Amino acid sequence: MSIKVARASVSDAEEILPLQKLAYRSEAEIYNDFTIEPLAQTLEELRQQFDNHVILKASMDGTIIGSVRAYDQDGTCYIGKLMVHPNHQNKGIGKLLMNAIEELFPASRYELFTGSKSERNIALYEKLGYGVFKERLITSDFSLVYFEKKSS
Template structure:
């Protein structure tokens, strides 16, 4: 397995993986209109202009991906995903480490849904701490986590 920068030519395969990987999130919230499931190919292709997109590849098949962009000293991490058949094998951790290595002098920030306990626990294991919760609806919040830059 290797982790490398993705190119816009990978967008279609990454979008297919994204729609598969985020189904479990949609099921938690009983909402299949979440952004990862409705993002278009064009929207994803446009993200290559201002995001670093990584891919985890086994035998020329993308089985994981993550995106990041840096603004004013903060690296915003998003769309960390691993194919359901390849989860719990350390691939997510390798993708996170790769992003942090690409943006070594940054503070890191990401978010997930408040009911996504598995994701929150995973991010905490990576050294991230909750610093904000934003209520979206009466039964749904986004949890923002950060990891401060190492001194």
Template sequence: MMEIIRASREDAEQLLALQKLCFRNEAERLNNFDIPPMLQTLPEIIEEFNSHFFLKSVEDGAIIGSVRAYEADGNCYIGKLIVHPESQNKGIGAALMKQIEQAFSHVKRYELFTGADSGKTIHLYNKLGYRSYSIKQINDQLSFVYMEKLNKS
């Protein structure tokens, strides 16, 4: 049975390994392994626990998904939604997103970004009520789409 619970620093090594596995396809597609999720180090992710709230999805004792967020100026900034490739398309990403929104239910809005050509990810975020409000060109191969969702609660 899958459960979503708060992650801790002790999970950092597993989270980082899962992050690199999940972003590997993106890096290969871009032919660029110098993207931030691939470059993050163990000390950096451990440090991130000081400012971010991490959730993990656990099944049979293994971490199969995660998302992290922080609050600033009444907004919740969500990042690095990851689900193990073998566990994708089973609702885990959507469940993680709903849980992180609940954890920040007092904010005015939620914001995130993803690769502009990450169709499946953008579809998921649209399904969850996120709307694109900006596209930022990073380089010749990479653009980010910034998305937001107003909190109606």
């Protein structure tokens, strides 16, 4: 199994968006909310993100099986939409994508967030050296957990 991580192009959006909707379905199920932004995002919105984000793709045999996006603002690299096809999760692809995006942004600081009930995401980010620096309550039983990591 050879995984290739490369910069995605706008033409990859049509393959990334269905992957995003598939990968984020498990998140929606955790929170019983199928209106979350990754599921609601349109193809046009994703295409527009190529203007101000670096979007990476992880491919195997020519098929995109993972992706992540990020942008830099004032010395902080904001990372989002880390996704891996459900059939390929827990094989180190998320870690590969995270390492690749961090290498592209030798920023002084990295920031990302996930839902407070997303235990697999939280475990991955902690394993990669991220620590919680704030939590934002969204509803009485749901909050976003914000992680940061300083570059070494």
